[in-house]
Amino acid sequence: MADPENKSDELKNFHILVGADYFSYFIIGIERVDGINLFLTHNDQFDVEEWWRLDRVGIAPSEQYTVLEVEAMRKVSQSVVKKPEGYQVSLPFGLDARPDTSYQNAVAQLESLQIEFKKDREYFDQYQGVINKYLEAGFISEVKKPKIEGYYMPHFGIKKDCRTTPLRIVFNASAKSKGHKSLNECLLPGPNLVELAYHLLIRFRLNENAMLADISKAFHCVLLDPRDAKYTRFLWREVAGRALTFAFRVVVFGIMVCRFSLSHVPSKQNPADVLSRGATTQQLLNNPLWQNGPEFQRTTGEPIP
Incomplete structure (x- = not known):
């Protein structure tokens, strides 16, 4: 032809x-x-x-989860705990899998950033502003007298033509030293629980009214088990030249399991599933899960079943 x-x-x-x-x-x-x-x-x-x-999307039946995806869901489900500040999860590492520190990669990336900052002071101020907001929100904390252990994520900034968010910091959890594994390679990724777009579009057109919602900084709303914080470290240097080490207290956007950890809630306990499957206003009013939320949401410090 x-x-x-x-x-x-x-x-x-x-x-x-x-x-x-x-x-x-x-x-x-x-x-x-x-x-x-x-x-x-x-x-x-x-x-x-x-x-x-x-x-075959929309024609073939949904594929079953793999053995590793099932194991990832099991580990995350067993680790989720309700804390006063929110829900906490652990990183689902593979069996005996732990990353190399990647410390030298983090140092090299920070030195590269310092060169850019000297040329562009506004870039540094924006970067420092994001770090300060992370600290104020409790997303990160400084590691006092740190030993070189765990995992250090190199990072860089992406400038955006946006008034509210002119700069976004990207943390690279795939960085690794030669002959060693990165953090992402040591984590069980879990299944892709993101809703398919065509499912959403079809349901959007079925009813007269549609409800839309967004969660600000959604991934940072999920707390990270303090025992795993050492695997989410990063380096920073202030104007005066003082070297600092920070670690995340929340799930980092950029690690392999971030979307899975945010999305994975058992369907019978997830109010969002009531709406996403399609429901009338009357059905929502009569649904106790939609009106009251799951039982574990009203408890503190108890493991989520």
């Missing part, structure tokens, strides 16, 4: 027509599978299995 001059018999009868946007992936060779002509890709960067999986 792409070459009208090609009169080959093999191209007279075809069963699959590939659009121009994917044709570049299918330019090497033709193979016959059960009488069907297929253009096959030989591009190592193109994941054919993932492409077909996306093509």
